[in-house]
Amino acid sequence: MSEQPAPVEPPDAARPSDSGDAPEQAPEHRRTHPITPLISGWKVIAGILAVLTVQNIAALVENFTLSRALIGLGVLAVVVLGTIAISFLSWRATTFALTGDGVAKHSGLISRTRQFAPRARIESVSVERPLLARLLGLAKVRIEVAGGSESHLDIAYVRSEEAERLRRGILQVAAGGGASARDGGTSTATVPGEDRATAEDATVREGCGTDGRSAPGRDAEAAPTRGDAEPAPTRRDTLREILHDGVTEGELIAEIPTERLVRSLLRDPEFLIGAAVTVLGVGAAIIAGAIADGFSPALLVGLLPALIALPRFVFGRVEAGWGFVSRLTDSGLRMRRGLANTRSDNIASGRIQRLDLRRPLLWRGPGWTAVQVTVAGIEDTEGGAESVLPVGTREEVARTLGHLAPPLGSEDDLALLERFLTRPAREIEGYHPPSPVQWIARRTEVTVTLPGAVLHRSGILAKRVQIIPRDRIQELRLADGPLNKRLGLLDLHVAVGGHTVTLGGLARPGACALQAVLARDAARRRRYTERASWPTPVLAGTGTPEQIR
Amino acid sequence: MDPMTLPPDPSSPATPAPADAVSPTPAPGDGTKPGTAVPPATAPEEAPPVLVRADGRRLHVEGLRAVSPLLIRARYLAGIPGYLIALLAVAGAIVAAVLTGWWWLGLTALLPAILAGQGLALTPRRVRAIGYLEGPEELVVASGVMFRSVETVPYGRVQSVTIDEGPVDRRFGLAQLTVTTASDGADVTLPGLPRDEAERLRVMLTERGVELMAAL
Numbered sequence: 001m002s003e004q005p006a007p008v009e010p011p012d013a014a015r016p017s018d019s020g021d022a023p024e025q026a027p028e029h030r031r032t033h034p035i036t037p038l039i040s041g042w043k044v045i046a047g048i049l050a051v052l053t054v055q056n057i058a059a060l061v062e063n064f065t066l067s068r069a070l071i072g073l074g075v076l077a078v079v080v081l082g083t084i085a086i087s088f089l090s091w092r093a094t095t096f097a098l099t100g101d102g103v104a105k106h107s108g109l110i111s112r113t114r115q116f117a118p119r120a121r122i123e124s125v126s127v128e129r130p131l132l133a134r135l136l137g138l139a140k141v142r143i144e145v146a147g148g149s150e151s152h153l154d155i156a157y158v159r160s161e162e163a164e165r166l167r168r169g170i171l172q173v174a175a176g177g178g179a180s181a182r183d184g185g186t187s188t189a190t191v192p193g194e195d196r197a198t199a200e201d202a203t204v205r206e207g208c209g210t211d212g213r214s215a216p217g218r219d220a221e222a223a224p225t226r227g228d229a230e231p232a233p234t235r236r237d238t239l240r241e242i243l244h245d246g247v248t249e250g251e252l253i254a255e256i257p258t259e260r261l262v263r264s265l266l267r268d269p270e271f272l273i274g275a276a277v278t279v280l281g282v283g284a285a286i287i288a289g290a291i292a293d294g295f296s297p298a299l300l301v302g303l304l305p306a307l308i309a310l311p312r313f314v315f316g317r318v319e320a321g322w323g324f325v326s327r328l329t330d331s332g333l334r335m336r337r338g339l340a341n342t343r344s345d346n347i348a349s350g351r352i353q354r355l356d357l358r359r360p361l362l363w364r365g366p367g368w369t370a371v372q373v374t375v376a377g378i379e380d381t382e383g384g385a386e387s388v389l390p391v392g393t394r395e396e397v398a399r400t401l402g403h404l405a406p407p408l409g410s411e412d413d414l415a416l417l418e419r420f421l422t423r424p425a426r427e428i429e430g431y432h433p434p435s436p437v438q439w440i441a442r443r444t445e446v447t448v449t450l451p452g453a454v455l456h457r458s459g460i461l462a463k464r465v466q467i468i469p470r471d472r473i474q475e476l477r478l479a480d481g482p483l484n485k486r487l488g489l490l491d492l493h494v495a496v497g498g499h500t501v502t503l504g505g506l507a508r509p510g511a512c513a514l515q516a517v518l519a520r521d522a523a524r525r526r527r528y529t530e531r532a533s534w535p536t537p538v539l540a541g542t543g544t545p546e547q548i549r
Numbered sequence: 550m551d552p553m554t555l556p557p558d559p560s561s562p563a564t565p566a567p568a569d570a571v572s573p574t575p576a577p578g579d580g581t582k583p584g585t586a587v588p589p590a591t592a593p594e595e596a597p598p599v600l601v602r603a604d605g606r607r608l609h610v611e612g613l614r615a616v617s618p619l620l621i622r623a624r625y626l627a628g629i630p631g632y633l634i635a636l637l638a639v640a641g642a643i644v645a646a647v648l649t650g651w652w653w654l655g656l657t658a659l660l661p662a663i664l665a666g667q668g669l670a671l672t673p674r675r676v677r678a679i680g681y682l683e684g685p686e687e688l689v690v691a692s693g694v695m696f697r698s699v700e701t702v703p704y705g706r707v708q709s710v711t712i713d714e715g716p717v718d719r720r721f722g723l724a725q726l727t728v729t730t731a732s733d734g735a736d737v738t739l740p741g742l743p744r745d746e747a748e749r750l751r752v753m754l755t756e757r758g759v760e761l762m763a764a765l
Binding site for chain 1: 704
């Protein structure tokens with residue numbers, strides 16, 4: 001990386017002059033797997049079929065004749081062929097390339113789109129395997145870039161092994177090692193634009209290693225692990241590799257046995273209430289419908305969305321934690337999860353803007369905790385890359401936080417968090433909602449400033465602790481209103497990249513004082529020029545290569 | 550504005566002393582007990598921070614600069630279509646009530662009348678309540694009368710600065726400044742700046758942003 005001289009451009013690197021219409025360095029643009037149109041097309045077909053049948057099933061059954069059925073099938077065939085043809089064309093128009101600067105993707109039939117994810121802005125890389133693709137041995141690579149919604153770049157679908165190679169290549173490029181993209185073996189990574197690097201880019205690269213000496217050490221560390229994967233694996237290893245989707249290297253951080261997952265779901269009031277409400281709702285609707293105008297298939301068809309939603313909800317929660325494994329790699333925490341659709345994600349500690357610990361009442365006995373993080377740019381629903389530990393024991397939480405969370409600055413961070421998750425808010429010294437009117441919040445909510453972070457405890461049935469590192473605050477907002485004026489309160493909104501935490505109902509003077517302190521932190525704690533003093537997670541050692549921003 | 554200086558709110562006797570800024574390199578475990586707020590320390594830095602006070606009934610920021618009073622006229626002018634629609638609605642409701650003889654139809658005039666009335670009555674106060682302050686390290690924007698909010702954006706966190714000039718704004722030589730950060734919350738907007746002032750602020754924000762650049 002930064003130790004080596006600028007990587008030499010391979011002699012065969014295409015020059016702009018001799019590559020006609022190709023853009024500048026003309027890195028080899030490749031297509032995704034040829035089966036892609038079938039996989040992405042089938043959803044359209046299923047959608048059309050569902051709409052047609054759901055709306056007219058009664059009429060269809062009534063007026064059934066052979067010729068009509070044939071005509072229908074013919075129309076359907078045309079639609080199917082058309083869909084496949086369009087999918088095929090759009091597949092042909094979609095190419096991607098991994099270069100030393102980042103990842104490029106060209107797509108679009110009529111209006112051509114060229115997307116580019118600059119390596120300094122790549123926040124995380126996920127490999128997703130939806131069921132159908134998984135059966136065919138394919139996977140989707142999603143590259144998350146900092147930004148609002150839709151700030152990602154999908155490469156779908158490629159062979160699983162290739163997805164894995166791509167992931168490695170992208171992470172290496174993102175970590176600043178343009179040259180190593182070559183052994184990612186995914187493309188002829190010509191290393192373009194090393195000299196065109198902007199000033200900002202240069203600082204980024206300096207920051208990559210945090211300090212120069214950690215870089216070779218890390219490379220040396222990375223090399224053997226990479227080597228280990230290569231020699232002919234035994235059959236057991238292969239099975240393990242397949243079961244864990246390749247997440248088999250590095251220190252084990254957490255592994256969730258199925259038993260714990262199921263028990264944790266049965267003890268989670270949010271999950272149970274959600275499931276119960278859906279079941280009762282569907283049941284009530286069926287009964288009401290049956291009483292009103294007799295039982296009919298149309299009734300069931302109308303309730304189809306609800307009937308599908310329930311298993312989806314349950315299954316989604318199961319899947320978010322099924323077979324969850326997280327391991328520490330040289331590019332951050334690597335996680336794998338999923339039952340039918342599986343995914344593996346990468347989260348680097350340097351990208352984390354906020355942590356969120358959650359412990360439902362009934363998880364207290366076994367001492368389980370769920371950990372979620374916020375990374376700017378990732379917009380995931382539950383069970384995505386942001387859930388870094390769906391349900392973990394104390395030790396697993398300790399390891400996960402040790403590698404991801406910046407030090408809070410207390411004597412014993414874990415004991416402190418445990419206290420926050422178990423004790424009543426009144427026993428914790430800090431900013432309490434002062435007004436007797438907020439009789440629930442007074443007992444459950446408390447905000448505490450520690451040297452490293454602001455902690456906000458809330459929740460009734462599920463205790464929740466949000467950790468906002470004080471150096472990550474982007475923006476502050478004090479909000480007043482008629483009710484607040486009356487009760488002598490103020491709301492403080494603390495915004496970090498990708499999330500806003502509301503500290504509601506603070507006493508007016510306290511809120512102003514807190515605002516002044518946090519405004520100073522936001523302005524000073526994370527200056528580029530002072531990045532040597534940025535806090536790093538306790539167990540992370542010299543800092544992960546991703547720690548560039 | 551009534552900057553009455555009252556003693557700290559009596560409704561909050563239990564509020565702990567506010568934690569003050571700790572030096573940029575926090576030594577882990579510097580004598581803070583778990584769960585306790587950091588004890589107040591004297592601010593070590595030279596520039597005094599921008600202070601927000603909640604004296605009296607209103608959020609108050611020291612040294613706030615008002616925006617151009619022309620914004621009142623600009624807002625009235627820009628509001629004319631809305632007022633016309635409200636007027637039509639009121640007239641329509643009254644006519645309908647008279648023609649049909651159903652007096653309660655006249656009640657439907659209330660909503661547009663209230664909407665237009667508060668706009669007409671409160672626009673000057675609202676404009677006068679908008680203020681901004683170039684702090685030593687952050688831009689502070691305050692706005693709102695009843696729902697007052699004070700937004701603070703450190704210069705180093707600014708991702709982009711936009712200047713918008715609508716047709717009405719342009720007539721009065723005004724511009725609106727929008728500052729975006731990486732957070733997902735609402736952007737900070739500052740309307741009613743004279744064009745030169747907006748441009749000056751934009752340059753200042755950009756320059757200081759580069760100077761004090763903070764990472765995400």
